[in-house]
Ligand SMILES: *[C@@H]1O[C@H](CO)[C@@H](O)[C@H](O)[C@H]1NC(C)=O
């Protein structure tokens with residue numbers, strides 16, 4: 001196995017020797033033609049405002065839906081969101097969810113907008129007050145789909161806390177991805193993950209940071225991975241709760257590992273990777289939305305921007321499944337076993353109010369396409385120090401042996417025996433502690449960005 005890996009490692013080094021940064025434009029314009037924002041570098045304060053008309057319209061739609069088709073007996077969530085479980089959510093959203101209070105909640109952190117490449121980017125920025133001798137380090141925190149910055153609200157105070165045993169404190173910068181929530185969407189095709197990586201790097205430059213840490217899960221992880229590949233000098237460390245290498249070598253090693261799993265993965269987590277056929281079959285069963293959004297995001301988007309009941313069912317079914325597959329067998333999808341109704345509805349409000357479902361879903365079609373495959377960024381290795389945390393019920397697990405063909409500097413993998421895909425929302429304490437440990441390790445890397453693999 002060792003010599004086999006060496007051959008592949010050489011292949012990876014050769015294939016990665018062209019310059020990733022030549023593949024993308026650094027200043028592509030995504031806003032409307034002739035926009036007056038061309039030279040606007042201002043950073044403007046922003047507050048979330050729930051528009052009265054939108055709330056009135058939302059309540060009307062929530063109470064005027066047609067009768068839903070009854071679920072098949074005992075099907076729980078296996079056919080999708082169970083319609084018997086839906087009404088209580090719609091009533092809660094319309095009658096119990098306190099719009100005034102939630103608006104205040106969503107405004108608890110300083111928020112801003114700044115225009116990058118034609119798009120207003122919304123972001124939360126929390127800068128800790130530190131005593132002398134404590135360094136403030138910037139962390140770009142990236143959410144995914146169907147999430148939002150709301151996923152991080154409980155983790156932000158933990159991440160930005162000042163502690164006696166740390167010589168640094170984290171400044172959190174959490175943007176809404178372009179096309180998501182309060183950030184503008186592209187007005188022309190082509191804004192996929194690597195283009196977002198460029199926007200976010202330019203965005204960090206705007207805030208005055210030429211070097212920074214990045215954390216991401218879901219799409220945040222995918223985009224951050226592209227940032228590591230394109231901008232290894234700017235990203236000084238990458239923490240992820242969804243470490244994923246789509247490098248053909250990684251996928252090949254994963255597949256070959258079927259013959260001898262113990263050569264690829266530790267026995268304690270072997271069931272997270274093998275039998276491969278079970279893993280693939282499980283993903284095919286759950287990730288239909290991914291194919292749909294990769295091909296026809298605008299069609300499903302029409303229904304989602306017209307019906308809050310539809311939007312709720314579509315998005316919360318994924319929160320249910322991605323937290324643990326066992327939820328498929330629960331009559332209510334197990335949603336409130338893990339999350340409060342408020343936090344899930346806050347996230348939905350961000351999609352509904354801004355009518356951003358369609359533009360957010362387009363990220364799939366703008367990334368998983370021939371243009372991106374030809375660009376080949378996903379196959380190029382990066383030496384940016386990477387630290388991963390692996391929740392038990394995360395959608396995919398790849399072992400360090402598989403990941404190293406993409407992340408040549410994988411510092412550490414934290415294995416968790418519980419929790420799911422939305423780790424920052426579900427377990428903010430565990431999440432924040434792991435991120436802080438990673439940054440501590442990154443700070444101890446040598447100045448040449450070379451990290452020694454910790455045990
Ligand atoms: C932006 O600045 C450039 C260079 O100074 C100038 O040519 C251009 O007209 C400016 N654009 C706008 C919209 O003001």
Ligand SMILES: *[C@@H]1O[C@H](CO)[C@@H](O)[C@H](O)[C@H]1NC(C)=O
Pocket residue numbers: 067
């Ligand atoms: C919808 O359901 C209600 C209550 O079960 C029933 O009275 C009503 O006739 C149904 N409406 C239609 C259009 O089927």
Ligand SMILES: *[C@@H]1O[C@H](CO)[C@@H](O)[C@H](O)[C@H]1NC(C)=O
Pocket residue numbers: 073
């Ligand atoms: C489904 O369940 C209901 C209520 O328990 C029962 O009356 C009905 O006969 C069941 N239908 C089928 C097809 O099993």
Ligand SMILES: *[C@@H]1O[C@H](CO)[C@@H](O)[C@H](O)[C@H]1NC(C)=O
Pocket residue numbers: 098099100101
């Ligand atoms: C909603 O929250 C606000 C602020 O906390 C409070 O003043 C108001 O009474 C609440 N409304 C309802 C209907 O509970």
